[in-house]
Amino acid sequence: MKLYQKILLISVCLFGALNLSAQHDQLLKFFDQFQGxxxxxxxxxxxxxxxLFSDIETNDKDFNEVSEAISMLKxxxxxxxxxxxxxxxxxxxxxxxxSSVAEKINYEELMVVKDGDTDVKFLIREQGKVIExxxxxxxxxxxxxxxxxxxxxxLRKLSSLSKSMxxxxxxxxxxxxxx
Amino acid sequence: xxVKEVHILMEKYFDxxxxxxxxxxxxxxxxxxxxxxxxxxxxxxxxxxxxxxxEGMILDEAFTANIWDEIVQNEPKTxxxxxxxxxxxxxxxxxxxxxxxxxxWYGIKQYEQFMAMHxxxxxxxxxxxxATKQALAxxxxxxxxxxxxxxxxxxxxxxxxVIKKSKNEVISKDIIN
Numbered sequence: 001m002k003l004y005q006k007i008l009l010i011s012v013c014l015f016g017a018l019n020l021s022a023q024h025d026q027l028l029k030f031f032d033q034f035q036g037x038x039x040x041x042x043x044x045x046x047x048x049x050x051x052l053f054s055d056i057e058t059n060d061k062d063f064n065e066v067s068e069a070i071s072m073l074k075x076x077x078x079x080x081x082x083x084x085x086x087x088x089x090x091x092x093x094x095x096x097x098x099s100s101v102a103e104k105i106n107y108e109e110l111m112v113v114k115d116g117d118t119d120v121k122f123l124i125r126e127q128g129k130v131i132e133x134x135x136x137x138x139x140x141x142x143x144x145x146x147x148x149x150x151x152x153x154x155l156r157k158l159s160s161l162s163k164s165m166x167x168x169x170x171x172x173x174x175x176x177x178x179x
Numbered sequence: 180x181x182v183k184e185v186h187i188l189m190e191k192y193f194d195x196x197x198x199x200x201x202x203x204x205x206x207x208x209x210x211x212x213x214x215x216x217x218x219x220x221x222x223x224x225x226x227x228x229x230x231x232x233x234e235g236m237i238l239d240e241a242f243t244a245n246i247w248d249e250i251v252q253n254e255p256k257t258x259x260x261x262x263x264x265x266x267x268x269x270x271x272x273x274x275x276x277x278x279x280x281x282x283x284w285y286g287i288k289q290y291e292q293f294m295a296m297h298x299x300x301x302x303x304x305x306x307x308x309x310a311t312k313q314a315l316a317x318x319x320x321x322x323x324x325x326x327x328x329x330x331x332x333x334x335x336x337x338x339x340x341v342i343k344k345s346k347n348e349v350i351s352k353d354i355i356n
Contacts, residue, residue, distance in 0.1 A: 004266060008273040015280045028290070043310045052304050053311075066312055076314050113325045120321055136318050147314050159326070161319040 039085015043078040074151035081144035095139025117141050
């Protein structure tokens, strides 16, 4: 292979790699544009913060249960639009906007649940066979929730959490395995 | 040969005008006249009395080849490159993509910096932990809620099979009748 062909190949690869992360960025920019706006609650727990979690010492029973799940995470983004915010922003519109952006880039739908006027959508981003990000979108008449969990995520572990954390909700993912 | 003649030839020799035969005569003169040279000529004895045994030596093939190799090796390697249109297009495309990549990379870096600055001011470790736990719990809950209907899919298939069975029975009865 000639030198100029090599250079071209390398630059195409570089461009491709950066382009993917730039696309991923689109979603983060969406997240960022509502940061600090009235009616919105935004939380971004950085990878740096997750490093700090490793040396937390606590007697909290929940924490020990959750720590395993936390150790698989690298970052968390939460964006919640409450009923006050829903007077200014249309939650359903936001829901549709994010899901269309996410599907355009490399997120895949895991499940969509429509329950009354509430839409719930799970999207995942995979690298090979490993789930790199789980995106949860909830859209209702008065609420919009956007949660992104980043890291190498095991869905079964995630699903079993609600059991250990004394939250209502049954472990149906184990049932899912049977079919 | 007379001394006078020798002087003339010497003069010619130093002017570089002697023929090969004249030079031979000079050499003969110096080599043959052992002790009887005049003072002014004795100084030149060494010059013409050299050992000419090797005069006719012919350099062997290998020597010549080596010299040639040396010359070829030291020659600057210049390739004639025809920089045609296709290459220009390749080069232009490569540099364009490279520039775009750098631009994107720069944008991403800036964005990350901005995000990092925003977040460092806002949260303590404990707050972040609570938020993470809540997020995990919420996602877990919704995941399970979402999976709940799937449990019923199994019974739906069983139900469907029952319908199919009874339908088949009805059809077979019709045929018999």
